[in-house]
Amino acid sequence: MPLSPPIRVLAASLAVLLAACSAGSASEEAVAKPRVGLFSTLPIYWGEGDIAAVIDGADEKDWVREELESRFDLVPLDTLEPEALAGLDRVVLAQPRALAPSENVSFDQWLAEGGRAVILADPMLTRHSRYSLGDRRRPQDVVLLSPILAHWGLELRFEEDQPAGERSADIDGIPIPINLAGHLAARDGGGQDRVCQVRDSGLIARCDIGDGTAVVLADAALLDWEGPRPAPVGRKAALWSLLRPLTAGDTPGD
Numbered sequence: 332m333p334l335s336p337p338i339r340v341l342a343a344s345l346a347v348l349l350a351a352c353s354a355g356s357a358s359e360e361a362v363a364k365p366r367v368g369l370f371s372t373l374p375i376y377w378g379e380g381d382i383a384a385v386i387d388g389a390d391e392k393d394w395v396r397e398e399l400e401s402r403f404d405l406v407p408l409d410t411l412e413p414e415a416l417a418g419l420d421r422v423v424l425a426q427p428r429a430l431a432p433s434e435n436v437s438f439d440q441w442l443a444e445g446g447r448a449v450i451l452a453d454p455m456l457t458r459h460s461r462y463s464l465g466d467r468r469r470p471q472d473v474v475l476l477s478p479i480l481a482h483w484g485l486e487l488r489f490e491e492d493q494p495a496g497e498r499s500a501d502i503d504g505i506p507i508p509i510n511l512a513g514h515l516a517a518r519d520g521g522g523q524d525r526v527c528q529v530r531d532s533g534l535i536a537r538c539d540i541g542d543g544t545a546v547v548l549a550d551a552a553l554l555d556w557e558g559p560r561p562a563p564v565g566r567k568a569a570l571w572s573l574l575r576p577l578t579a580g581d582t583p584g585d
Contacts, residue, residue: 367403367577368415368422372471373554375399375425376407379461379468394562395554398570399423402578411438416446421577424450426458426551429475439479443524443541447576452476453551454489454513457497480547483538484521485529487549488514497552502531505572506565509534513549546576 369376375395399405408415408422411434416422427450430438442448452474462469480487489511499506514533521527527538527547538545553569556562571578 364402364404365421365577365581366406366419367399368406368408368419369399369425370408370411370422370427371425372428373426373458373551374460374470375554376405391560394556394560395425395570397561398567402581410434411441413437413441416441420445421447422449423574423577424448424452425554426451426453426456426471426474427476428471430479432478435479435482439482439540442543442545445542447543448545449574449577450476450545450547451551451554451573452480452487452513452547452549453511454487454549455511457495457510457552458555459557481518481520483525483527483540483545484518485527485536485538485547486516486518488516488533490514497555500531500534502535503572503575505569507548507569507573508553508555508566509550510552510555511550512552515547515549544576546573548573 373395375393378391378393396405403421406419411422411430416437438448454473456470456472456474458470460469464472474487476487493511495511497508497510500509500512501507512534515529515536516533517527517529525538525540527536529536534549536547538547553566553573556566561567
C-alpha cells in the first residue's frame with residue numbers, strides 16, 4: 332500500500348536524521364583519542380593559580396597539557412589505586428609524589444597486566460614554583476620512588492657536584508633538555524618478569540614488567556619551559572619522542 336504524502340515526508344526525514352546520527356557516531360569514533368592518565372605534582376593540568384583562577388579560566392593552560400590534549404583524552408589522577416587506573420592502559424607520571432605501599436602494588440600490577448607508562452623522575456627539580464619550600468602546593472622537589480624502582484631492579488642516584496644549567500642530551504637522535512639530572516643504575520632486584528635496561532649514561536631506562544612497559548627518565552627539565560608561548564618546536568619534539576611508547580600503534584607506521 333503506497334504511503335500517503337505526509338507519511339512519506341516523515342519517513343524521509345527520519346531516514347535523514349538516522350543517517351546524520353550514524354555519520355556523527357562514525358565521525359566521533361574516527362577522531363576518538365586514547366585515554367591517558369596524568370599523575371603529577373607539577374602544575375601541568377590545574378596550573379599554579381588559586382581556585383578562582385582555575386574556575387574562571389584566567390590561569391593560562393600549561394604548554395605540556397596543550398600538547399598532551401592534542402593527541403590524548405587526558406585524565407588527571409590523584410592516586411594510582413586500582414579504581415583510578417581502571418579503564419586506562421597508558422599513564423604519564425611527571426615528578427609524582429611518593430606512592431603509598433598500596434599504590435606501589437597497584438601500579439606494578441597494572442603494568443604487569445599490559446599497562447604502558449612514561450615516568451619523569453627528577454632527583455633535583457629545577458622548575459620554578461611560586462610556592463615556597465614546605466608549602467604543600469609546591470611540586471615534589473626530590474622524587475621519592477625508591478620502593479618501586481628497587482622492585483624493578485633500579486636505583487636513582489644524584490651527583491651533587493654536577494654543574495647546573497640546561498643542556499641537551501641526545502636520546503634516540505632527539506635532543507632532550509636536562510638540568511641537574513639523575514643517574515639510573517641497575518641493582519639487585521627485579522626478576523625474569525621485571526627486567527630494566529639502562530642506557531644513555533644512566534639517563535633513561537626501559538623496564539619490561541610482565542606484559543607492560545615503563546620508560547623512566549631521570550630528569551624533568553623538559554617540562555620546565557616558561558618562556559613565550561607556544562613552546563619551542565624542539566621542546567615539543569623532545570616531549571613526543573619521550574612519549575613514543577604511549578603513541579606506538581596509534582597510527583599506521585608507528
